[in-house]
Amino acid sequence: MSALIRADLAQISVYKAETHTTNQAPDQTDKLDANEVAVDLPDWFKQKIAARAQTEILGNRYPDGEYLSLKKIIATYAGVEPEQISLGNGSDELIRSLLIATCLNNSGLNNSGLNNSGSILVAEPTFSMYGILAQGLGIPVVKIQRHEQDFSIDLDAAAAAVATGKIKAVCLVHPNSPTGNILNAAELDWIKSLPSDILVVIDEAYFEFSGQTLAGELFLHPNWLILRTFSKAFRLAAYRVGYAITSPELNSALEKIRLPYNLPTISAYAAELAIIHSQELLANIPEIIAEREKILAEVLALDSAKIRAWSSAANFLYLRSSRDAELCAHLKSLGTILRQTGGGLRLTIGTCDQNLRALTRLKDFIGIDLS
Numbered sequence: 001m002s003a004l005i006r007a008d009l010a011q012i013s014v015y016k017a018e019t020h021t022t023n024q025a026p027d028q029t030d031k032l033d034a035n036e037v038a039v040d041l042p043d044w045f046k047q048k049i050a051a052r053a054q055t056e057i058l059g060n061r062y063p064d065g066e067y068l069s070l071k072k073i074i075a076t077y078a079g080v081e082p083e084q085i086s087l088g089n090g091s092d093e094l095i096r097s098l099l100i101a102t103c104l105n106n107s108g109l110n111n112s113g114l115n116n117s118g119s120i121l122v123a124e125p126t127f128s129m130y131g132i133l134a135q136g137l138g139i140p141v142v143k144i145q146r147h148e149q150d151f152s153i154d155l156d157a158a159a160a161a162v163a164t165g166k167i168k169a170v171c172l173v174h175p176n177s178p179t180g181n182i183l184n185a186a187e188l189d190w191i192k193s194l195p196s197d198i199l200v201v202i203d204e205a206y207f208e209f210s211g212q213t214l215a216g217e218l219f220l221h222p223n224w225l226i227l228r229t230f231s232k233a234f235r236l237a238a239y240r241v242g243y244a245i246t247s248p249e250l251n252s253a254l255e256k257i258r259l260p261y262n263l264p265t266i267s268a269y270a271a272e273l274a275i276i277h278s279q280e281l282l283a284n285i286p287e288i289i290a291e292r293e294k295i296l297a298e299v300l301a302l303d304s305a306k307i308r309a310w311s312s313a314a315n316f317l318y319l320r321s322s323r324d325a326e327l328c329a330h331l332k333s334l335g336t337i338l339r340q341t342g343g344g345l346r347l348t349i350g351t352c353d354q355n356l357r358a359l360t361r362l363k364d365f366i367g368i369d370l371s
C-alpha cells in the first residue's frame with residue numbers, strides 16, 4: 001500500500017479536534033478548545049431550519065448551484081458586491097481553493113528564474129490549516145516567527161522570505177489564532193507594500209468579536225482576499241459555511257476551482273437565516289468579551305513565572321505556562337478541555353460557569369505547581 005500513496009503525505013498529521021456533537025454528553029465536559037460559541041442556537045432558529053427542511057427543500061434535488069441569494073445577503077452584511085463573494089464548505093474549503101488557484105503547479109521557474117515560486121508564507125504560531133492544506137497539495141510552506149511580547153510578525157524575516165521570489169501567497173489571521181492579536185500598523189504597511197502578484201489572505205474568522213476588518217480596503221488591493229466563517233460568532237459550526245471576499249478577478253478563479261454544489265441546501269439556508277437574525281445571534285458577544293477581560297485580568301494577577309497570558313481581540317485567550325502539557329492534561333482530567341497549540345494553550349471563552357471552572361482549576365494547578 002505504501003507504494004501507492006504519495007511519500008510526502010507521510011509527513012502530514014491529520015487535523016484532530018475533540019468531538020462533542022450532541023448535547024447528550026455523559027459527563028460535565030467544558031469544551032473550550034475549538035473557539036465555538038458555548039451556547040447552542042436558539043430553539044426558534046432551529047425550528048425555522050427544521051421547517052424549511054420539512055416543507056420547502058426538495059431532498060431529491062441538487063442545491064441551487066449559484067447560491068445567489070446567500071451571496072447577496074452576505075455582500076450586504078460585508079458592505080461589498082455579490083461578485084466579490086465566494087462560498088465554501090467552511091472557510092477551510094476556501095483555503096484549499098485559493099491554494100489551488102494560486103500556488104499549485106506554480107512551483108517551477110518563475111519570471112526571475114527562481115525556483116518554488118508557489119510557496120506560502122505563514123507566521124507561527126498561527127492557524128494550522130494553512131500549513132496542513134498546503135502540504136496536502138504539495139505546496140511548500142515557509143514559516144517565519146512572531147515576537148513573543150505581542151506576537152507581531154518578524155517583518156525582517158517576512159521581507160527576506162518575499163525577496164527570495166518563492167512566495168506566492170501570504171496567509172495572515174486577523175486577529176490571529178491562537179494568539180489573539182490583530183494586525184498592527186507596521187504589518188498593515190507591509191502587506192500594502194507587497195506586489196500585486198502575491199496573494200494576501202486575511203483570515204477574519206473572528207471578525208464579529210474583534211470588529212476589525214480590512215474589507216473597506218479591498219478595492220485598493222485586488223490581490224487581497226478576506227476569509228470569514230459562520231462557524232464562530234454565528235454559531236453554525238455544524239453547518240459548515242465560510243465565505244471569501246475579494247476582487248471579482250480572484251473570485252472567478254475561486255469559482256473555477258469550487259466543487260459543484262459545495263454547500264448543502266440546508267446549510268446555505270441556515271447561513272442566510274443567521275445574517276437575517278444577526279442581531280439576536282450576535283447579542284451575546286459583549287458578554288463573551290467581558291468574560292474574556294475578566295479571565296485575562298485574573299490570569300495576569302497570577303505569578304508570571306508560572307503562567308502568562310496575552311490580550312486578545314477574539315473569543316479566546318492564549319496562555320503559556322511552564323508546564324503546558326501537564327496543565328492541559330490536568331484540566332482535561334477534571335473536564336475542562338483546552339487546546340495545546342503553538343507552544344502554548346488556547347482557552348475558548350465559554351459560559352460564565354465554564355469559565356469559572358476553568359479558572360479555578362487553572363489556579364489550583366498553579367498552586368500545586370508552586371509546592
Ligand SMILES: *Cc1c(COP(=O)(O)O)cnc(C)c1O
Nearest residue numbers: 090091092127177205229231242
Ligand atoms: C475556525 C477557523 C477557520 C475555519 O472555519 P470553518 O469555516 O469552520 O472552516 C478558519 N480560520 C481560522 C483562523 C479559524 O479559527
